[in-house]
Amino acid sequence: MTLKKQDLTIGDSYSELIVEDLTRTQIVQYAGASGDYNPVHTDEKFVTEVAGYPTVFAHGMLTMGMTGRMVTNYVGDGQLTYYGVRFVNQVWPGDTLTARAEISAIREQDGGTLVDLTISTTNQDEKFVLTGNATARIS
Amino acid sequence: MTLKKQDLTIGDSYSELIVEDLTRTQIVQYAGASGDYNPVHTDEKFVTEVAGYPTVFAHGMLTMGMTGRMVTNYVGDGQLTYYGVRFVNQVWPGDTLTARAEISAIREQDGGTLVDLTISTTNQDEKFVLTGNATARIS
Numbered sequence: 001m002t003l004k005k006q007d008l009t010i011g012d013s014y015s016e017l018i019v020e021d022l023t024r025t026q027i028v029q030y031a032g033a034s035g036d037y038n039p040v041h042t043d044e045k046f047v048t049e050v051a052g053y054p055t056v057f058a059h060g061m062l063t064m065g066m067t068g069r070m071v072t073n074y075v076g077d078g079q080l081t082y083y084g085v086r087f088v089n090q091v092w093p094g095d096t097l098t099a100r101a102e103i104s105a106i107r108e109q110d111g112g113t114l115v116d117l118t119i120s121t122t123n124q125d126e127k128f129v130l131t132g133n134a135t136a137r138i139s
Numbered sequence: 140m141t142l143k144k145q146d147l148t149i150g151d152s153y154s155e156l157i158v159e160d161l162t163r164t165q166i167v168q169y170a171g172a173s174g175d176y177n178p179v180h181t182d183e184k185f186v187t188e189v190a191g192y193p194t195v196f197a198h199g200m201l202t203m204g205m206t207g208r209m210v211t212n213y214v215g216d217g218q219l220t221y222y223g224v225r226f227v228n229q230v231w232p233g234d235t236l237t238a239r240a241e242i243s244a245i246r247e248q249d250g251g252t253l254v255d256l257t258i259s260t261t262n263q264d265e266k267f268v269l270t271g272n273a274t275a276r277i278s
Binding site for chain 1: 158165168171172173174177200205207208216217219220222223224225226271272
C-alpha cells in the first residue's frame with residue numbers, strides 16, 4: 001500500500017507488528033550489516049559480568065530501522081524526507097514490537113505535498129521504546 | 140573514545156570514514172537484518188527494468204545506521220537520546236561515505252548535561268547524502 005494525496009486525513013493512522021519475539025541472532029545480524037559491533041549487543045558474558053545489564057539488548061538503530069520499514073510501507077519507498085526519533089526504553093531479546101504512524105499535518109511545499117507523521121513504537125507491555133516524527137512526499 | 144563533560148567545546152567536531160566502496164552484498168545484509176526487502180535495494184533486474192533506476196541503491200536507514208555508529212563512537216554507547224536525519228541524496232554501490240558530527244550546543248537539563256550535535260554524511264564527490272541532528276547525555 002502507498003498513501004495517495006486524496007487519501008490523506010489528519011488523524012489517520014497505520015500500524016504494524018514490526019518484530020515478534022526478537023532474537024539475539026537478529027541483533028547479531030544487525031551488528032554485521034551496520035558494522036556496529038559494540039559487545040553490549042552481542043556478548044552475553046561482557047554485558048552481564050562487565051557492563052552490568054541483565055542481558056544483551058538491541059541497537060537503538062535496529063528498532064529505528066524496523067520502525068522506519070513500517071513508515072516506508074505506509075508512505076511508499078523513496079518518499080521519506082525526514083525521520084527523527086527518541087530512544088525512550090531498551091529493547092530486549094524476546095520483545096514483540098508494534099510501530100504506529102499518525103498523520104499530524106499535511107503541507108504544500110515547492111509545488112508538492114508533504115505529510116508529517118507522529119511515530120511511536122511500543123513493546124508487548126505497552127511501554128514506549130521509541131517515539132518520533134517523519135515527513136514524506138506524497139504524490 | 141567517549142566524550143567527557145570537561146572536553147566539550149561548541150564547534151568541536153569528529154568524523155569517521157563509515158563505509159569504503161559500499162557493496163551490493165552489504166545492502167543485502169541490511170535487508171536481511173532489518174526485514175526491509177524492497178527490491179529497489181536488492182534486485183538489479185527489477186530496479187533497472189521496472190523501477191527505472193541505473194542500479195540498486197542503499198536503504199536510507201542503512202546510511203542512517205552507519206552514520207549513527209559514528210555518533211555513538213563519539214558520544215559513547217547508550218547515551219544517544221535523539222537522532223533525526225534528512226535523506227538528501229541516494230547512496231549507491233561503490234560509494235565511500237564520511238560522517239561528521241559537530242557540537243552545536245551544550246545544555247543542562249534535569250541535573251545532567253546534554254550535548255547537541257549537527258550531523259552530516261558526504262560521499263566521495265563531497266555531496267551530502269544525509270544531514271541531521273542528534274542529542275546525547277554526557278557524564
